[in-house]
Amino acid sequence: MARALECARGAWVQGEVPVGAVLVRDGRLLAEGHNRTVSQADPTGHAEMDVVRVAARAQGDFRLEGTTLYVTLEPCAMCTGAVVLARVPRVVYGAADPKAGMAGSLGNLLQDPRLNHRCLVTPGVLAEASAELLRAFFKERR
Secondary structure (H helix, E strand, O other): OHHHHHHHHHHOOOOOOOOOEEEEOOOOOOOEEEOOOOOOOOOOOOOHHHHHHHHHHHHOOOOOOOEEEEEEEOOOOOOOOOHHHHHHOOOOOOOOOOOOOEOOOOOEOOOOOOOOOOOEEOOOOOOOHHHHHHHHHHHHHH
């Protein structure tokens, strides 16, 4: 999770909302990334989407079984949808997102029994550090 926070700080330096993510399997880093919606003029340029794409391409298979996604902010509907489709078995996130979070706050796509895949979800890991980074970013922008 600490590595995801480092990625989030990198996003801030580039003028992006500071959200970072890493994908790990058996203690090995498969992919890391941060938000790139502004720099790439791409609404799908979320940190989670970035790491899922990179890891799937690198292994030549969209199924990311045996992995854990660590992300500093609770994933949105788009990102949780991608995680379910990629069959990521575990998601660990920092700060909750009551306005857009779909891993327990606004909804919970990651554990919806109607879907063919569900994830273990561990919320609140380094939540205060993750939330403070976001607060500081938006305070500086105002």
